[in-house]
Amino acid sequence: MEQYEPERLSAAQIAAMRRSLTSGRGALTRRSLLRASGMGALAIGGLGTLSACGIPPAQREGDAAAASDDHSAEEKQVNFSNWTEYMDIGEDKKSRPTLEAFTKRTGISVKYTEDINDNVEFFGKIKPQMAAGQDTGRDLIIVTDWLAARIIRLGWAQRLDASNLPHAFANLSAQFRTPDWDPGRAYSYPWTGIPTVIAYNSRATGGRKVDSVTQLLDDPALKGRVSFLSEMRDTIGMTLLDQGKDPASFTDADYDAAINRLQKGVDKKQIRRFTGNDYTADLDKGDIAACVAWAGDIIQLQAGNPDIKYAIPAAGYITSSDNMLVPAKARHKTNAEKLMDYYYEPPVAARLAAFINFVCPVDGVRDELARIDEKMAANTLILPDREMAARSHSFRSLSTKEETAYEEKFAKLIGA
Incomplete structure (x- = not known):
């Protein structure tokens, strides 16, 4: 199987990469709205008004999620929604090297859309379709842990097939394996910490x-x-x-x-x-x-x-973490799982970590990241060592009453 090989970046390329992450509207939007809180949801009548909107009671495994038909075999595509500035880019500032390598290897085309600017706003966008048991048009989404927990409890995320996720299962860092909102990662895998x-x-x-x-x-x-x-x-x-x-x-x-x-x-x-x-x-x-x-x-x-x-x-x-989920009724679940698993291959994970500078949740990337940038590989804010990982703590899930x-x-x- 052809493997993705990250190139060694020059000092100028790394400087340009960092500028792209710290300047411009996209970078500001990504960081300032990354952690959109329940307070914002309450203010606009989002998460706090679910029961009043006639949305079904929270469930771990909703019928809608279980009943989805998968068209991955005959439709070699996946529709991926992500935040801005959350994917590696090429020197031309347009190409997406890891996504393009995935398509070349698998024949699965990726429609990549940066249409998540805020957790609450995005949830408001997809909520009507998901509540009605309809396809959102997205096969893979990335949301922050508290919203991932809510979507899973509502039964609006599909249970993942472990057989399609061998790299993810093997390489997921221990500190991310057992969140209280998705024990054993049955529905989600982290994109970054x-x-x-x-x-x-x-x-x-x-x-x-x-x-x-x-x-x-x-x-x-x-x-x-x-x-x-x-x-x-x-x-x-x-x-x-x-x-x-x-x-x-x-x-x-x-x-x-x-x-x-x-x-x-x-x-x-x-x-x-x-x-x-x-x-x-x-x-x-x-x-x-x-x-x-x-x-x-x-x-x-x-x-x-x-x-x-x-x-x-x-x-x-x-x-905390941002997490990959397959929405209920997504048409290309298997293709989405293959893409999720791909980002748990160490060379691919290293390339992504070099560009986004958040914690990489994938074990075994240190040597691969060092080939790109030795300083990044030594930075425990990107690759926590055992001591630092042991000092990390997650904020527990909240009930709707507690959140309010x-x-x-x-x-x-x-x-x-």
Whole structure:
């Protein structure tokens, strides 16, 4: 079988790659809306109004998902919806090398569409068709973990055929294998991981390291120069960890304690603001000295500013993921599974990781990534080592009632 061989990229190509990820509307949209929260869903009547819209009760295995007819054998195609700036591109800025190699190998053509700009917006787009048991026109979609969990519970994702996913089954990193919303990955496989860490500008901190939420909230030298994320799961998750609580099993009382602790930081003006990815400009300039941040942003900032540092708190860090799903009634399930599996081959996974700079969920890519860029291969924000992976924690799935209550409290905290 012909294998995909990633080429060694020149320094100029790598610099151009990073510019494409950090400038322009596409990059801003990808990072700023990546973690669209339940708060946004509630605000527009999205996830919070499912029962009122006559949508069937949540189920692990809905009839709609089980009854799909697969036309993969006679229709050699797959329709793939993804986020912007989330796929490798060629030097011509138009070609998609890994997708083209997949088509050359398998004869399966890929209609690749960057039509996901926000989880809530995309869910609103496909919800009417999925609720009606209709084909969305998409065979493969990528959504953030909380929305993947909701789609699976509603019975709107197809159970995957393990026989079509040998590389995925064998190469999936241990830290991604057993999310509470899809144990054993029966319905999904991660496209990438999204670590939440502590970041700081060493020039703005006078050379001092910042490596805990406690420092962010209590260090008087940082007063008014601290930011947290406007994504509830990241900010509350990191605060829970700092308080010695497990984000995978916290109680209502634990959540309220985290809210109260952050509220004190707001009241005494320790926290400057809550942000999307727009913290990056202030961190780069030093107006924000330290913050809770997304690792992909930090990798990109470090490429142009040696003062940007990051730290993994001793208490641990939050990891979430964007995930591949096959929607109910998709026409080309087997073809979609073959494409999913293809991205778990180490040479292909390495090429993708080199372009998107988030955590690669595929074991065995280090040597392949080193052939492209040795520094990337050594970066534990892209390829976590065993120690770092062991310190990662996932925010547990929420019931609809919890999501509504928690997001209302968080919205009040951040002034949304």
